Amino acid sequence: MRVLGVDPGLTRCGVGVVDGTAGRPLAMVGVGVVRTPADAEIGRRLVLIEQGLEAWLDEYRPEVVAVERVFSQHNVRTVMGTAQASAVAILCAARRGLPVHLHTPSEVKAAVTGSGRADKAQVGAMVTRLLRLDAPPKPADAADALALAICHIWRGTAANRLQQAVAAHKSARTQEPVT
Amino acid sequence: MRVLGVDPGLTRCGVGVVDGTAGRPLAMVGVGVVRTPADAEIGRRLVLIEQGLEAWLDEYRPEVVAVERVFSQHNVRTVMGTAQASAVAILCAARRGLPVHLHTPSEVKAAVTGSGRADKAQVGAMVTRLLRLDAPPKPADAADALALAICHIWRGTAANRLQQAVAAHKSARTQEPVT
Numbered sequence: 001m002r003v004l005g006v007d008p009g010l011t012r013c014g015v016g017v018v019d020g021t022a023g024r025p026l027a028m029v030g031v032g033v034v035r036t037p038a039d040a041e042i043g044r045r046l047v048l049i050e051q052g053l054e055a056w057l058d059e060y061r062p063e064v065v066a067v068e069r070v071f072s073q074h075n076v077r078t079v080m081g082t083a084q085a086s087a088v089a090i091l092c093a094a095r096r097g098l099p100v101h102l103h104t105p106s107e108v109k110a111a112v113t114g115s116g117r118a119d120k121a122q123v124g125a126m127v128t129r130l131l132r133l134d135a136p137p138k139p140a141d142a143a144d145a146l147a148l149a150i151c152h153i154w155r156g157t158a159a160n161r162l163q164q165a166v167a168a169h170k171s172a173r174t175q176e177p178v179t
Numbered sequence: 180m181r182v183l184g185v186d187p188g189l190t191r192c193g194v195g196v197v198d199g200t201a202g203r204p205l206a207m208v209g210v211g212v213v214r215t216p217a218d219a220e221i222g223r224r225l226v227l228i229e230q231g232l233e234a235w236l237d238e239y240r241p242e243v244v245a246v247e248r249v250f251s252q253h254n255v256r257t258v259m260g261t262a263q264a265s266a267v268a269i270l271c272a273a274r275r276g277l278p279v280h281l282h283t284p285s286e287v288k289a290a291v292t293g294s295g296r297a298d299k300a301q302v303g304a305m306v307t308r309l310l311r312l313d314a315p316p317k318p319a320d321a322a323d324a325l326a327l328a329i330c331h332i333w334r335g336t337a338a339n340r341l342q343q344a345v346a347a348h349k350s351a352r353t354q355e356p357v358t
Binding site for chain 2: 084102
């Protein structure tokens with residue numbers, strides 16, 4: 001499974017592509033950041049994010065896109081920008097018919113570090129280890145995007161296994177002879 | 180000036196097209212709502228909003244798009260959806276090179292009723308009167324979209340006049356003989 005992780009933001013939108021399935025070593029395929037100038041108008045910034053993400057989708061052809069779920073508990077202004085950038089990411093993926101999955105920051109941290117309260121340094125360190133990189137990807141938005149992709153591969157596969165197990169169980173039950 | 184007003188929302192995205200300039204009677208050109216099913220995935224909903232707004236832009240060819248500015252003081256879940264829908268509206272307009280202007284709900288209410296605290300019924304009544312309609316447009320999101328367009332025509336023109344006056348003043352000053 002190839003996953004594009006997107007850590008949405010207007011100024012820096014982190015993107016990371018990871019290949020993998022649960023239980024096997026993961027492989028980083030690409031990582032980077034789509035940037036837009038802070039002094040540009042909001043419309044221009046959203047167009048630049050769309051163009052940047054389209055280029056990533058064209059080049060890496062992911063099967064799934066994982067986007068960080070935005071909460072509004074923090075700074076209002078920042079959250080609006082994050083929500084708008086995430087909308088563009090979700091739109092770009094859905095327009096291509098790609099499945100989009102949202103994961104909360106806690107889910108992502110818990111997936112890669114074991115703790116939903118891990119700090120950025122810990123997430124960066126685990127991403128570096130899990131993908132066998134020489135150094136943590138910079139900026140943190142890029143590392144977070146890779147963590148999102150890893151989170152999705154592990155959680156997605158676990159969810160799939162559960163669904164398969166349930167389906168197998170149901171199938172077995174319906175195949176029981178009705179005597 | 181032809182303005183497309185957009186009252187963003189995931190379930191109902193109000194759209195209204197108004198022709199006019201300040202000081203002259205306004206004319207409604209079109210009004211409606213882009214709807215998406217509440218049980219659809221977020222990606223699907225954003226794609227439907229994009230397609231709906233593109234159809235309005237294609238049909239009515241506005242010169243300017245006015246979108247309600249989203250604040251996060253209300254229900255968190257609703258605000259996120261509104262921010263995402265507004266991002267799609269801003270993106271659709273900016274991609275065509277159309278100027279996008281954001282107006283707060285208070286600005287819109289104050290523009291059409293004289294009070295920033297007017298209720299929906301009052302806004303609907305004034306939109307009906309200003310556009311010489313037989314009845315208030317339904318649902319309220321459609322009336323709000325028309326109010327946004329009217330607000331933009333009046334404020335935009337006022338802002339233009341102020342800019343022109345300032346420019347004329349500056350120009351007159353620089354043209355004064357330096358004696």
